[in-house]
Amino acid sequence: MHCHESGVKINIPPDSRKIVLAGNPNVGKSVFFNALTGLYVDVSNYPGTTLEISHGRYGSDVIIDTPGVYGISSFNDEERIARDIILDADVVVNIVDAVHLERDLFLTQQIIDTGVPVVVALNMLDEAEKQGRRIDTDLLADLLGVPVIPTVAVKQMGMDELKEKICCARPGNIDPALHSKLHELHDRVANQGEALLILEGDPVVAERHGIAPGTEREEIYLSRRARVNDIVGHVVSEGSKGSGLGTMLGRMMIQPVTGIPLLALCLYLMYKFIGVFIAGDIVGFTEETLMQGKYEPFIRSVVSRYFSEDSVLGTILIGEFGVLTMTVTYILGLLLPLVFGFYLVLSAFEDSGYLPRIAALTDRALSGIGLNGRAVIPLILGFGCVTLATIVTRVLGSERERRIAVFLLALAIPCSAQLAVIAGLITSLNGSLIALYVMSVLTVLIVAGTLLNRFLPGESTDLLIDLPPLRLPRVENVLKKTITKSYHFVMEATPLFAGGALLIGILQVTGLLQVLQRLLAPVTVGWLGMPKESATIFIMGFVRRDFGAAGLYNLGLNDFQTVIGLVTITLFVPCIASTLIIFKERSKREGFIMWSGVLFLAFLIGGLLNQVYRATGSVYGVIIGLAAVLVITVLLSKFPVRKQKLTSEGINYGR
Amino acid sequence: MNLDQCKKGHKVKILGIGNTDIRAQAIRFGICEGEIINCAEVVPAGPVVVRKNNQEIAIGRRLARQITVELIG
Ligand SMILES: Nc1nc2c(ncn2[C@@H]2O[C@H](COP(=O)(O)OP(=O)(O)OP(=O)(O)O)[C@@H](O)[C@H]2O)c(=O)[nH]1
Ligand SMILES: [Mg+2]
Numbered sequence: 001m002h003c004h005e006s007g008v009k010i011n012i013p014p015d016s017r018k019i020v021l022a023g024n025p026n027v028g029k030s031v032f033f034n035a036l037t038g039l040y041v042d043v044s045n046y047p048g049t050t051l052e053i054s055h056g057r058y059g060s061d062v063i064i065d066t067p068g069v070y071g072i073s074s075f076n077d078e079e080r081i082a083r084d085i086i087l088d089a090d091v092v093v094n095i096v097d098a099v100h101l102e103r104d105l106f107l108t109q110q111i112i113d114t115g116v117p118v119v120v121a122l123n124m125l126d127e128a129e130k131q132g133r134r135i136d137t138d139l140l141a142d143l144l145g146v147p148v149i150p151t152v153a154v155k156q157m158g159m160d161e162l163k164e165k166i167c168c169a170r171p172g173n174i175d176p177a178l179h180s181k182l183h184e185l186h187d188r189v190a191n192q193g194e195a196l197l198i199l200e201g202d203p204v205v206a207e208r209h210g211i212a213p214g215t216e217r218e219e220i221y222l223s224r225r226a227r228v229n230d231i232v233g234h235v236v237s238e239g240s241k242g243s244g245l246g247t248m249l250g251r252m253m254i255q256p257v258t259g260i261p262l263l264a265l266c267l268y269l270m271y272k273f274i275g276v277f278i279a280g281d282i283v284g285f286t287e288e289t290l291m292q293g294k295y296e297p298f299i300r301s302v303v304s305r306y307f308s309e310d311s312v313l314g315t316i317l318i319g320e321f322g323v324l325t326m327t328v329t330y331i332l333g334l335l336l337p338l339v340f341g342f343y344l345v346l347s348a349f350e351d352s353g354y355l356p357r358i359a360a361l362t363d364r365a366l367s368g369i370g371l372n373g374r375a376v377i378p379l380i381l382g383f384g385c386v387t388l389a390t391i392v393t394r395v396l397g398s399e400r401e402r403r404i405a406v407f408l409l410a411l412a413i414p415c416s417a418q419l420a421v422i423a424g425l426i427t428s429l430n431g432s433l434i435a436l437y438v439m440s441v442l443t444v445l446i447v448a449g450t451l452l453n454r455f456l457p458g459e460s461t462d463l464l465i466d467l468p469p470l471r472l473p474r475v476e477n478v479l480k481k482t483i484t485k486s487y488h489f490v491m492e493a494t495p496l497f498a499g500g501a502l503l504i505g506i507l508q509v510t511g512l513l514q515v516l517q518r519l520l521a522p523v524t525v526g527w528l529g530m531p532k533e534s535a536t537i538f539i540m541g542f543v544r545r546d547f548g549a550a551g552l553y554n555l556g557l558n559d560f561q562t563v564i565g566l567v568t569i570t571l572f573v574p575c576i577a578s579t580l581i582i583f584k585e586r587s588k589r590e591g592f593i594m595w596s597g598v599l600f601l602a603f604l605i606g607g608l609l610n611q612v613y614r615a616t617g618s619v620y621g622v623i624i625g626l627a628a629v630l631v632i633t634v635l636l637s638k639f640p641v642r643k644q645k646l647t648s649e650g651i652n653y654g655r
Numbered sequence: 656m657n658l659d660q661c662k663k664g665h666k667v668k669i670l671g672i673g674n675t676d677i678r679a680q681a682i683r684f685g686i687c688e689g690e691i692i693n694c695a696e697v698v699p700a701g702p703v704v705v706r707k708n709n710q711e712i713a714i715g716r717r718l719a720r721q722i723t724v725e726l727i728g
Contacts, residue, residue, distance in 0.1 A: 070683040075676065099709050102685045131709060218675070221682040229685075254696055254704060254713075360713040364701040372715055373702065463702050463715030464680065 017061045019166060022086050022111060023095035024104045025049075025068030026468050028123045031153040032095060033065035036163070040484055041065055043477050044350035045468050046377060048395040051078055053085060064089075071107055071221075072114070072197065074204055077394040077402075083202075086111065087193040091169045092118045093162070095153075098128035098135055099469070101236060105228040108144065112172035113182075113224070114193030118146045119169040121162055126152045127469065132239015140235045145173035154474065175227060178220065246470045253357040263358065270345050278341040279423045283334055291333035299324050316505035320554070323505065327497045330550050331490060338420030339489050343482040346384045350481075351473035355380065356465050363463045368637060369449025370404045370456065371396070372463040378405055382413035384485070387578040389413070390585055397461030403590070404452045404460075406582060410574045411598050412445040417493065417546035422566055425552055432619045433563050436609075436626075440567045443626045444605055450637045492577055493544065500543035504536060527607040528568065529614070530561050537569060544575040560613060568606030573599050656726065658703055659719035661694040666728040673721035684712060691727065 012018060021029045025047030034040055037056030042049050047068060054065045066085050067078040074080050086092060092111050096104040111118055122137060141148040147165045151158030174182075182195050189195040189209050197205040199214040200221075206213035252258040300309065300318050307314040318325045349355060355377050363373030375396055382389035386409050393405045414422060426434055453460075507513035513536065517524075520535040528534070533555055541548025548569045557565060573595055574582065583591035612622050661667060668691050672678040678687075685707060686692060695711055696704035702713040714722070 070680065073679075075680060102708060103683075103710055106683050106685070133709075217679055218682075221679055222687065225682050225685065225687055250711075251696055254698055256699065256701075356713070360698060360702050360704065363713070363715055364698070367715075367717075373713070462718035463713055464677070464718060465713050466684070467704065467711040467713055 012055075012062050013060075015060070017090040018064060018088065019058065019061050019091045019093060020064045020066060020085055020089035021093050021095060022066050022082070022089075022107070023068060024070055024097060024100070024107055025466075027068065027095045027097040027100075027104065028153040029068060029095045030065055032093070032121065032123075032159075032162075033063060035153065035156060035159055036063050040480055042481060044347070044481075045353040045471055046350060046355045047466060047468070048078065048377065048392070049350075051081075051391055051394050053081065069107065070103070071110055072193075073200065074202055076397055080204070083197070083205075086116075087114065087191065087197070087205075089116055091166060092116050093121060093166065093169075094118055095121045095123050097124045098122050098133065099124050099131065101135065102229060102232045103466075105144075105231060106225060109224050109228055110196075112144065112146065113174050113178060114196050115171050115174075115182075116193060117169035117171055118144075119162070119165050120144065120146055120148045121151045121153075121158070122148055123151045123153050125150050125157075126155070134237045134239070136235045136237075140231070143173070143231045143234065146170060154477075175223060178223070250353075250357060250467065250470050253354060254360045256361065259357075259361045263361070266349075266354075274338065274341045274345065275423050275427070278337055279420065279427070282337045282341075283420075283424070286337050287329060287333035291329040295333075296325050296329060299328075312509045315509050316502060319505065319508075321501045321504045321508070323498050323501045327494070327501045330547075331494055331497055334424070334550070335417045335420050335493065335546065336486065336490060338423070339416045340482060340486045342384055342416035342419070343485045344478065346381065347478040347481040347485075348473040349380075351471065351478055353468045353470045356467050359463065359465055360467070367460075368453070368634070369408070369446065370453030370460050371401050371449070372461060374463060374465055375401060375405050378409065379413060382409045382415065383419065384416050385489070386410070386413060386415045386574055387581050390578060390581045393585070398458065400456055400458040401460050403456065403586070404449060406586060407452065407594050407597075408445060408449055410578065410582060410594055411448055411571055411601060412441055414441075414545070414570050415575075417489065417544070418549055418570065421546050421549040421552075422570065425549070425562060425566060429559055429562065432623070433559055436619055436623055437563050437566055439623060439626050440563075440605065440609060441570055443630050444571060444601070446630060447633045448601075450633050454637060493546075496543050496576060497547055500540055500547050503543070504540060507539070523603060523607075527603070527610070528564055529610040530557065530565060531555060534565060537565065538572070541569050541572045542576075545569055545572050546575075548572060560619070564606050564610050567609060568602050571598065571602035571605060573602070656724060657720050658694075658705070658714065658722040658724050659716055661697065661703060661724065661726075663694060663697050665694040665726060667692060667694060667724035668727050670723045670725055673723075677718065677721070685710075686712070 021032055023029050026045065030041050030043045030050050033054065036058050039056045041054045050065055050067050055062050064085055066082045069079050069082045072083050072086055074083060094108050094111055096108060108120060122135065128135065137148045137150050147168050149158050149162045149165055151162060181199060182192055185195040185198065188211065189198060194205050194209065198209065198211055199216060201213040201215060201217040203213050253262055303318045303324065304314065309318060317323055359373035359376045362376045366373055366375055378389045378392040381392050389409050390406055393402045396402050396405060426437060507516065516539065517532045517535040521532045524530050524534045525532050537548045537551035540551050552562065552565045579595060582594060609622055612625050616622065669686060669688050671688055672681055681687060690707065693706040694703060695706040700716065702715050703719045704711055704713050
């Protein structure tokens with residue numbers, strides 16, 4: 001994911017064509033992209049997987065994967081991105097979901113109306129067949145005026161025929177009335193696609209040409225809808241087989257009575273798999289037996305042949321924070337197995353179609369923190385990688401929601417690597433301390449979200465999401481995705497870890513570390529109640545939070561100090577990669593405000609917990625305090641929010 | 656009545672959608688005024704899930720309140 005630029009500038013040789021894969025969300029575009037280019041971009045079963053433009057070579061041409069859209073327009077950020085790519089295409093390969101033909105053909109017809117050569121891939125025919133749905137592809141091709149190729153992308157069916165037919169792509173049939181309107185604009189706007197969007201009132205495209213946006217969007221949309229419904233009526237013959245079990249399970253996931261226990265069960269199984277099996281058994285082997293038992297003695301003996309372990313270089317390479325010892329052990333022995341486990345579970349979730357249903361289930365709860373259910377997708381993906389999740393917030397309908405979601409991700413969602421370290425530390429604590437940790441982070445999430453919702457201007461959008469059919473995760477895809485992401489993790493984290501270890505090592509040998517520890521003592525010792533050596537973990541935390549958390553192992557903390565350390569480092573500033581993405585996705589100014597706000601809050605909250613503990617003298621005192629804060633927040637948010645809701649009618653989309 | 660007052664299993668005809676932007680988006684989904692949809696699920700105080708042909712769409716409660724419908728079965 002990290003290798004694709006969201007800026008839409010792609011280097012394309014002048015003589016090659018731009019073949020754009022376009023279609024509704026979740027129809028299989030990325031499967032086609034992977035098959036045609038031999039690359040791998042994420043494939044999963046929820047609308048909004050692809051958010052960055054990826055491109056790959058195809059013969060002498062370039063193939064471009066786009067975010068799924070229901071039409072070419074500007075309702076949110078992903079649509080704006082897709083719009084420009086589609087308008088700029090030489091050929092559009094339009095992927096259409098046979099099960100949702102009436103929905104998907106709207107976009108098909110709109111693309112045809114832009115005048116670009118099109119070839120349609122009629123995908124998911126296996127699922128359509130299962131429902132007893134038959135589609136007359138020849139007639140469909142006649143009515144649309146473009147080639148239509150039946151495909152089942154995940155089984156590679158129809159792929160060869162599609163490759164052959166890309167060159168036969170051609171402009172399709174346009175409604176005569178619309179055609180003449182487009183013709184009138186021809187003198188002023190040479191590109192028919194842009195002319196169409198101006199007629200449809202797209203403000204951005206209109207401004208580019210200095211023309212007032214048209215006012216006929218609804219008429220054009222309605223007549224296109226009527227035309228599409230007519231086509232569907234002619235080509236589809238409906239069967240009546242429903243997929244009973246999947247539908248029933250899908251419903252159960254949405255209803256709170258059954259959905260909440262189901263979700264809890266999934267989380268429990270996930271905990272058993274990652275928290276117990278991987279964090280315990282697997283990491284026990286990889287970290288202790290393999291890395292500390294075999295690798296570290298080996299590398300120490302090799303290096304100490306050249307430098308003594310107490311020399312400056314020796315300390316930096318193989319000392320306590322050694323680049324060759326600690327860094328390698330942490331990344332390969334501790335983090336990699338856990339990150340791999342996390343991505344395995346997340347990928348299976350993503351492939352199943354469960355995520356959009358969790359969105360429906362949690363919609364109401366999320367409205368309290370100014371988000372709608374859709375935001376649960378980036379928040380859950382944040383437990384994999386916060387950086388990636390920050391990009392995923394593009395699917396949210398307004399700037400306000402993106403702001404809230406990005407901030408909460410930066411503040412209170414620990415990523416997989418960090419959770420890995422936390423899980424290792426937390427299992428040694430007793431139940432009430434674990435509860436304290438979980439509750440602290442949760443309280444921060446809820447209170448921060450509620451306050452942002454209360455004080456940020458504007459209004460959040462409402463949930464409108466289509467629920468894809470539930471599918472069994474495809475093993476091949478889950479593995480491929482897990483491996484790709486784990487690989488990215490190692491590539492991204494290793495240099496940062498090594499750099500961080502180097503930094504700490506240098507600070508240590510120059511004596512600066514002790515100076516810093518003394519300088520920070522009022523905060524670490526006085527406010528947080530931790531030993532002064534804990535300054536080291538916060539310095540490490542600036543590099544990556546998981547790196548900082550890992551430092552907690554060696555500090556010899558008592559149990560309560562461990563919790564304080566964990567809470568503070570969980571809330572601590574996001575890793576360097578995330579910070580850069582926040583700056584890019586938001587703005588430097590907003591990013592900086594978020595970053596420093598998070599830093600301040602992390603110390604504030606860690607310290608408050610410590611102070612309350614000292615004052616009340618018991619863990620339960622702190623827990624009760626947190627519960628009180630939660631209740632007050634929820635109560636306070638009830639009154640003004642309800643008033644606002646009654647008066648609000650408009651739903652603001654984007655800027 | 657409005658869509659948020661529907662019960663599970665209701666079949667309704669859409670009469671009007673309050674907000675222009677949402678109306679345009681709904682046309683793309685295939686739920687325009689005059690269409691007949693099924694109410695597949697109602698989450699208490701949460702979204703309404705409507706079904707048309709083979710497609711299920713979850714619609715937030717506040718949005719559902721802006722969609723006027725007529726009960727037909
Ligand atoms: N049964 C079946 N599933 C398919 C087929 N093609 C794709 N899928 C599945 O459909 C889901 C969506 O595939 P993606 O390639 O991620 O879809 P996309 O169009 O790129 O989606 P966005 O990036 O969200 O717009 C995945 O779960 C695929 O495994 C097919 O022909 N048959
Ligand atoms: Mg995709």
